[in-house]
Amino acid sequence: MQNQYTHTQSAHCENGVITNLIKSHGQDFMTEPLAFGMGSGLFYIHLPFIKVNGIPAFSFRTMPGRIFKRTCKSLHIDIASKKFSNPRVAQEYLDKLLQQDKLIGCQVGVYNLTYFPKEYRFHFNAHNLIVYGKENGNYLVSDPVMENVTTLSEVEMNTVRFAKGVFAPKGHLYYINKIGDITKEDIKTGIAKGIKRNVRDMLHIPGPIAGVSGIKYTARKVKGWREKLGPRRAGQYLGQIIRMQEEIGTGGGGFRFMYAAFLEQAAGYFDSKELLEVSDEFTKAGDMWRQSAMLMAGALRGRASEQSDYNNMHDLLYDISDVEKEAFKRLSKIKLK
Amino acid sequence: MKKGEIPQDKSTLENFTDEVIYAKGEDGKYDTGLSTGWSVKSEALDSAWEDINGELEEARKDVMNGTKSPIFYFMKKELMDEAILASYVGFMKFRVKRHFKPSVFKRIKNSTLEKYASVFNISIDELKLFKG
Known part of the structure; x- marks a missing residue:
């Protein structure tokens, strides 16, 4: 498999692994935005009670693993997946599969991933990569967020596969068992299903913290942070939002540009002018998110950290929520046949 | 864009x-x-690291002043919290927290210290003799 494998860099690891795995089975239609959209990847949630180092958690995408499961299910792809308690058994299993020339997806922790810059290595355990072979005792690794392929030694691989903490991978590996003929109709059904589910996630989850109402929840909180937490702590909270929104893996603008690209491709499949128009709405939302990140960085670094600046962030987030709400409402009304 | x-x-x-x-x-x-x-997100990442380094400096002073054990300092150095450290060494969280006390730290068995040292990638002596 090592000879035929082509590494394609993507924005996000999970989308990238699915796309590369499916493409390697001769299905050239697969793209990162398509995987993201079929898996209903776009999301927003503000988790005030789950704190990372005392700072609340924010997410601009759905839970790790969901996109993969949904996309494969939509396309009737049979996936084999296994977790282990013993690292030695896990390694033997991986080696055996590689000898059968299979491409293997692995869940790993980032902290000990030696080819990442130190500044990015936190204890985050839901990263994904593809192992496409083994040479001289080293694993040949295709990490979707990296420009080029790389390698990990046996020890390094075992360490990252058995990272501990939240989302501990437990040696989790997965691969395509069987992939049938995928017709244009299958893809269209998958797209329609992905959109429908995303409308539900962004518009209809009860409670104030998720979806488009979650964005307004954050807006109201942001407005009060300066007073309640003081400028320094408030800056740390804002920094957390910026990083979740813009860091490597998001494709920019909190995944909104990636979703706009998905809708553009979907418009092609359905020959729908309307989908193309909604795609533009998400481009607009992505641009607004980036504008919001600039305001937040100004407050974080003390360039513009008056209460009026926090009020501006509040107003902009309210506008973003409205743009996305309208866009998803339009999506819910488009007949996808 | x-x-x-x-x-x-x-x-x-x-x-x-x-x-x-x-x-x-x-x-x-x-x-x-x-x-x-993008400079905007570099500012966010830089400032997160400034906070981490600030906390590490605090932890170092705590060890120096005798209010925290070296285990606390090295946990911070490895960007861990009690829960992550507990899962790496295989102890309960409350036990790890107890080991932050200098008075308890003095009495920890070598076999237990070995576990911490190996997670922190240092020798047992480096762990024991760290004075802040």
Whole structure:
């Protein structure tokens, strides 16, 4: 498999692994935005009670693993997946599969991933990569967020596969068992299903913290942070939002540009002018998110950290929520046949 | 965002990789482009690291003043919290927290210290003799 494998860099690891795995089975239609959209990847949630180092958690995408499961299910792809308690058994299993020339997806922790810059290595355990072979005792690794392929030694691989903490991978590996003929109709059904589910996630989850109402929840909180937490702590909270929104893996603008690209491709499949128009709405939302990140960085670094600046962030987030709400409402009304 | 507007600022990704950004090309269609980084998010990452380093300095002083054990300092150094450290050494969280007390630390068995030292990638002596 090592000879035929082509590494394609993507924005996000999970989308990238699915796309590369499916493409390697001769299905050239697969793209990162398509995987993201079929898996209903776009999301927003503000988790005030789950704190990372005392700072609340924010997410601009759905839970790790969901996109993969949904996309494969939509396309009737049979996936084999296994977790282990013993690292030695896990390694033997991986080696055996590689000898059968299979491409293997692995869940790993980032902290000990030696080819990442130190500044990015936190204890985050839901990263994904593809192992496409083994040479001289080293694993040949295709990490979707990296420009080029790389390698990990046996020890390094075992360490990252058995990272501990939240989302501990437990040696989790997965691969395509069987992939049938995928017709244009299958893809269209998958797209329609992905959109429908995303409308539900962004518009209809009860409670104030998720979806488009979650964005307004954050807006109201942001407005009060300066007073309640003081400028320094408030800056740390804002920094957390910026990083979740813009860091490597998001494709920019909190995944909104990636979703706009998905809708553009979907418009092609359905020959729908309307989908193309909604795609533009998400481009607009992505641009607004980036504008919001600039305001937040100004407050974080003390360039513009008056209460009026926090009020501006509040107003902009309210506008973003409205743009996305309208866009998803339009999506819910488009007949996808 | 248009492809020509993709920021190309200096960042810590330099010498490692460029990242993929989705943006519109000249023809108004989506495409991917590469970015070396964006100053806005570098500021967020830098400031997160300033906080981490500040906390580590505090932890060092705590060890020096005798209010915290070296285990606390090395946990911070490895960017861990009690829960992550507990899962790596295989102890309950409350036990790990107890080991932060200098008075308890003095009485910990070598076999237990060995576990911590190996998670921190240091020798048992480096752990025992750390004075802050």
